[in-house]
Amino acid sequence: MVETRTLTLDEIEDLSFRALVAAGTSDENARPLAVATAATEADGVASHGMAYIPIYCEHVQCGKVDGQARPKLWNPRPGVLTVDARTGFAHPAIDLGFDTLIPTAYEQGIAALAIKNSYNCGVLGYHTYRLAQEGLVGLGFTNAPASIAPSGGAKPVVGTNPFSLAVPGPDGEPAILIDQSASTIAKSEVMKHAREGKPIPEGWALDPDGAPTTDPEVGLKGSMAPSGGYKGVGVAILTEVMAAALSGATLGIDASPFAGTAGGPPKTGQFFIAIDPDASSGGDFAARISGLTAAIQAQEGAHLPGDGRGAKRRQAREAGVAVNVATLERIEAILG
């Protein structure tokens, strides 16, 4: 049984903010990361919530991320924005980009934001969610250090590289929120099994020769299994092309690890596309989305991508979130 303490979302944000600042992050950089941490806890994605605050603080202190960085925005074409995160946190770089991306998407009908010299952006769907809240279809990509091998090969060339799609709904909440990695399972699950000395199910990871393994240590030396075989590799390559190649960010094969303190900044990238759905659909978009979601919700037991997070979010706003006490103690130690 894990000991927990229930905090309000404001308390989570405040604690996260103060820890990040205590570790050497500027106020402007700490705020968006603290807001995202509270939202991630509200969505029930505890693995990417407060548990990451001590890691972020350690990375500021060791120089893996520059807590004082000031991201810089360009607008090279009418529909394209770029942000150089300057080896700072992804969140303030994305915030800076979104401030211009949102009005640009409405003017142009479609607009893109490419971010380079960036860092782990946490839960990708948190960012596309905000585009949907603004009434835009948000498509997002972020690359990660290589852990998936190409079809026919055994050596990792692309990360577990998620994509996310957020579709605006009638009440300010997304009607659909897809946020999925290209691997069968998150790498953090394999790492957890390794720490606990437990075998992993077949199909999660491959050994250094590309053969299935149930030993998490062997899997971590080999590669993560792509979801659906070569089609998962295809999704990972799609994300690598968007988030790294189109952004001029560092490829997964060249990026330093997100975990640990070694290797300096990963300098990976993010890429977002925002689309005004009324521009191309002639106003039919909302009716199509409600037709699709109704067909899914009409089936007993069926669920839409994002339903689970949405339900947790509504509950967390009322009742707060139960946070692991061990995590809180690590954060309180940073605050001294």
Add this chain to the structure above:
Amino acid sequence: MVETRTLTLDEIEDLSFRALVAAGTSDENARPLAVATAATEADGVASHGMAYIPIYCEHVQCGKVDGQARPKLWNPRPGVLTVDARTGFAHPAIDLGFDTLIPTAYEQGIAALAIKNSYNCGVLGYHTYRLAQEGLVGLGFTNAPASIAPSGGAKPVVGTNPFSLAVPGPDGEPAILIDQSASTIAKSEVMKHAREGKPIPEGWALDPDGAPTTDPEVGLKGSMAPSGGYKGVGVAILTEVMAAALSGATLGIDASPFAGTAGGPPKTGQFFIAIDPDASSGGDFAARISGLTAAIQAQEGAHLPGDGRGAKRRQAREAGVAVNVATLERIEAILG
């Protein structure tokens, strides 16, 4: 052993063109379809090549597609184009859209093309390929009649809905060409097994209650298995949102079948995004892509998405393509 005859690509295009015109297709609509048919045969995708010409002809004759349609283009926003295919073939609608999409993508940095009231567009990667030939990153989506069930449900709500990514390469050919459906296997394979009375492997299709089946007839009454489980459903929903909802096209749940003569025009949609890679990457795009492809090609046995089609294409230009004689006889019968 299937009897074949070797034709040059010009012969394939000419024969396809004449058959389509003989069936009642206008010259302007038949040409892009005939060009695509030759390219598809060159790529080795025989299932979507000349084998489709008799079906297209039958669909013109029964009114499932309007062979005389004149697609209409709008430009509702600086970065967004829409085409109403007016229940005609997808290919001339896409051609009309691409003529404006390509210069618009270079001007704006990113541009989108949404097509509604459309039809089966054949091999999706044929269309994105042409964007890559123009130096653009091409991302494409097309929806199809519903055949994949939602997670937790059993009744189909989305089609096998492919997406395609084409990445420009140094020599006018794509460096990477991804073209993959959201299902484990193409529905045509299940139909082929049903015709031949052969069982299908477990994992291809599900029965009407959502349970695995090896009976192709039962699978066709149930649903197609999504690739990688819920992540395949996610990819299918992504494509449905882009190709149907953003285009104002018909959802897969409401679309008439692509096969057979019943139900009138399917009125499904396509959605393409074209991106000038130099706009956002600061000129680093080509180096990133060659870094990624080199890391894959350096591994013995590993291959890039699109490698197989590319090799066949180069061979077909030299040596032509062996075409099924039974298909040729059906086409010659149309020509009378």
